[in-house]
Amino acid sequence: MEKVKRTERIAAITRVLTERPNKIINLSLFCDMFSAAKSSVSEDISMVGESLLKYGLGTVETVSGAAGGVRFRPFAEQEKNRAFVEKLCEMFSDEDRRLPGGYLYFSDLLSEPELVRGMGNLIAGKYYDTKLDFVLTMETKGIPVALMAAEALRVPLIIARHATKVYEGSAVNISYVTGSGKIETMSLSRRAVKEGQSCLIVDDFMRGGGTAGGMISLMKEFNINVEGVCFVLALKDSKPVLPDRTCSLMVLDEMKNGEPIHVEPAGWL
Amino acid sequence: MEKVKRTERIAAITRVLTERPNKIINLSLFCDMFSAAKSSVSEDISMVGESLLKYGLGTVETVSGAAGGVRFRPFAEQEKNRAFVEKLCEMFSDEDRRLPGGYLYFSDLLSEPELVRGMGNLIAGKYYDTKLDFVLTMETKGIPVALMAAEALRVPLIIARHATKVYEGSAVNISYVTGSGKIETMSLSRRAVKEGQSCLIVDDFMRGGGTAGGMISLMKEFNINVEGVCFVLALKDSKPVLPDRTCSLMVLDEMKNGEPIHVEPAGWL
Numbered sequence: 328m329e330k331v332k333r334t335e336r337i338a339a340i341t342r343v344l345t346e347r348p349n350k351i352i353n354l355s356l357f358c359d360m361f362s363a364a365k366s367s368v369s370e371d372i373s374m375v376g377e378s379l380l381k382y383g384l385g386t387v388e389t390v391s392g393a394a395g396g397v398r399f400r401p402f403a404e405q406e407k408n409r410a411f412v413e414k415l416c417e418m419f420s421d422e423d424r425r426l427p428g429g430y431l432y433f434s435d436l437l438s439e440p441e442l443v444r445g446m447g448n449l450i451a452g453k454y455y456d457t458k459l460d461f462v463l464t465m466e467t468k469g470i471p472v473a474l475m476a477a478e479a480l481r482v483p484l485i486i487a488r489h490a491t492k493v494y495e496g497s498a499v500n501i502s503y504v505t506g507s508g509k510i511e512t513m514s515l516s517r518r519a520v521k522e523g524q525s526c527l528i529v530d531d532f533m534r535g536g537g538t539a540g541g542m543i544s545l546m547k548e549f550n551i552n553v554e555g556v557c558f559v560l561a562l563k564d565s566k567p568v569l570p571d572r573t574c575s576l577m578v579l580d581e582m583k584n585g586e587p588i589h590v591e592p593a594g595w596l
Numbered sequence: 597m598e599k600v601k602r603t604e605r606i607a608a609i610t611r612v613l614t615e616r617p618n619k620i621i622n623l624s625l626f627c628d629m630f631s632a633a634k635s636s637v638s639e640d641i642s643m644v645g646e647s648l649l650k651y652g653l654g655t656v657e658t659v660s661g662a663a664g665g666v667r668f669r670p671f672a673e674q675e676k677n678r679a680f681v682e683k684l685c686e687m688f689s690d691e692d693r694r695l696p697g698g699y700l701y702f703s704d705l706l707s708e709p710e711l712v713r714g715m716g717n718l719i720a721g722k723y724y725d726t727k728l729d730f731v732l733t734m735e736t737k738g739i740p741v742a743l744m745a746a747e748a749l750r751v752p753l754i755i756a757r758h759a760t761k762v763y764e765g766s767a768v769n770i771s772y773v774t775g776s777g778k779i780e781t782m783s784l785s786r787r788a789v790k791e792g793q794s795c796l797i798v799d800d801f802m803r804g805g806g807t808a809g810g811m812i813s814l815m816k817e818f819n820i821n822v823e824g825v826c827f828v829l830a831l832k833d834s835k836p837v838l839p840d841r842t843c844s845l846m847v848l849d850e851m852k853n854g855e856p857i858h859v860e861p862a863g864w865l
Contacts, residue, residue, distance in 0.1 A: 334602060334603060334640075334643045334647070335646070335647040335650070337610075338606050339647050339648065339651045341607045341610035342651075342653045342654070345610075345614060345615070346614070374607060378603070378604040378608050428762060432763065432764070432785075432787060434764055435787065440743060441616065441747075443743075461707075466735060467736055470739045470740070474709060477707075477709050478709035481710075484709065484740065485707055486703075486736060495701070495703055516703060518704065519703065519707075
C-alpha cells in the first residue's frame with residue numbers, strides 16, 4: 328500500500344508544483360491533500376526535485392522562513408537552452424521569411440505556444456534573483472512571449488497601448504520616436520501599476536530601440552524602476568536601450584538583398 | 597532500487613506530459629529516457645493518470661493507432677470549474693471597477709497569468725473534441741486568455757490587427773461596425789492561415805458583437821470554418837454572434853448607476 332501511495336503523491340506533487348512556477352507552496356497544502364505527515368511529503372518533494380533536475384526538467388527549491396515552502400522553476404541547462412535557441416535561429420533564418428523593405432516575417436513563430444513558452448522560460452531564467460513586480464510589454468507582437476515570461480516569474484503582465492481606451496480608465500500618455508522616425512503615442516492605465524515598483528520589459532524585436540525607449544520613459548512617468556529589457560530578437564550592433572541591462576535571445580544581421588538571412592544566438596547563451 | 601526508480605520516472609513523466617497539454621506523446625520517448633521496458637512505462641503512466649484524476653488535476657488518455665501514445669489534458673471537474681468562475685465573478689463585480697460611461701475595468705484580471713490560465717483551460721475544455729487548426733483573437737485585451745486556450749488545445753494563436761503592419765507581409769483587410777456604431781478595420785496577414793482550416797474565436801468581452809462579427813467575416817474571406825466563439829465576459833441578453841456556437845464564462849448585467857455591478861457564471865457552468 329505504501330508503495331502505491333507514494334507514487335500517487337509524487338505525480339500529484341509534480342503537477343501542483345510545476346503548474347504554478349515560482350510560487351512558494353507551503354508543505355501543509357500537500358499534507359492536507361494526502362493526509363500525510365510532513366516528513367513523508369518532504370521526502371516526496373526531494374524525490375521530485377532530484378528527478379526533475381536529473382532529466383533537465385526544472386528545479387525544485389526549498390525556501391525557509393515563516394512564509395517558506397517549496398517552489399518550482401522551469402530551468403534547463405545551458406546546453407539545452409543553447410540548442411533551443413539554435414533551433415529558433417534556424418527557423419528565423421528561413422528565406423521564405425524575407426519581406427519587402429528588409430523586414431522579417433516571424434509572427435507565425437510567436438503564435439506557437441510551445442515556442443513562446445520556451446522563449447518566456449529562458450527570459451525568466453535570467454531574472455529569478457531580481458525583485459520584480461511585473462513584466463511590461465507594448466502591444467501587440469510581444470505579448471505572447473511576455474506573458475509566458477510573466478507566468479514563469481509569477482508576476483502580472485502589463486500591456487502598454489498605442490492609444491487610450493475608454494475601458495482602461497484614466498491613463499498616462501507619452502510620445503516617443505520610433506526607429507523609422509515617426510512620432511507615436513504610448514498609453515498606460517493609471518490603475519495598472521504603482522509608484523516604486525520594479526519591472527522587466529519584454530518585447531519581440533529591437534531595431535532602433537524607439538519603442539523600448541518609450542516604455543522606459545513611460546516607466547519614469549510612474550516612478551518605476553526598470554530592472555532589465557529583454558528582446559526575442561535584436562538587430563546586430565543596435566545600441567542597448569539600457570546599457571548592462573539589455574539583452575536578447577537572438578541577434579539578426581542587417582538584411583541585405585542577395586545575402587542570406589543571418590540570425591544567431593546572443594552571446595550569453 | 598526499483599522503488600526509487602519508479603518514483604523518479606513518475607515525477608519526470610508527470611512533468612513531460614503536463615508541460616505539453618493535448619500533445620500525443622509516444623511511449624518510446626519515455627522508454628528511451630529511462631532505458632525502461634514499454635510495460636513498465638505503461639504502468640507508470642497509468643499511475644500518473646489515476647493520481648491526476650483523483651486529485652482533479654487533469655486527465656491522461658491513451659490514443660491508439662499508428663500515431664498513438666498518451667496525452668494530458670488540463671481538465672477539472674464541473675464543481676471545481678464552477679468554483680473558479682464564481683471566484684472570478686466576485687472579482688469582476690468589485691465596485692472599484694466601475695468606470696464612467698458604464699464601463700468595467702478588468703484589464704488587471706486579464707494580466708494575471710494564473711487567472712488567464714484558468715480561463716484558457718476552461719475554454720479549451722469545451723473544444724477538445726472539435727477539430728481545430730488555430731485560435732483567433734483580435735488585439736489586444738483578449739490575447740492572454742486566447743494564448744492560454746491555444747496552448748491547452750495545442751494549436752497556434754492567430755492575432756487579427758487593427759491595421760496592416762509592414763512586418764506582417766501582404767494582408768486581407770475588412771471593415772466592420774463596432775457596437776458603438778463606429779466603422780473600424782481588421783487586418784490579417786495572408787501567411788497566417790490557410791483556406792479550409794477550422795478555428796475557435798476567443799475574446800475578452802462581448803457587448804454588441806461587432807468585433808466578433810468582424811472576425812467571422814474575416815474568416816469567411818479566408819474560407820475558414822468558425823467552430824465556436826467564446827468570450828470571458830458577455831453582456832446579458834446580447835445576441836449570440838453564431839447561434840449555438842457562442843458562449844462565455846460569465847454574464848454581466850447592463851451597468852446602471854445606483855445599482856451594484858452584477859456578474860454571474862454562464863449557464864453551462
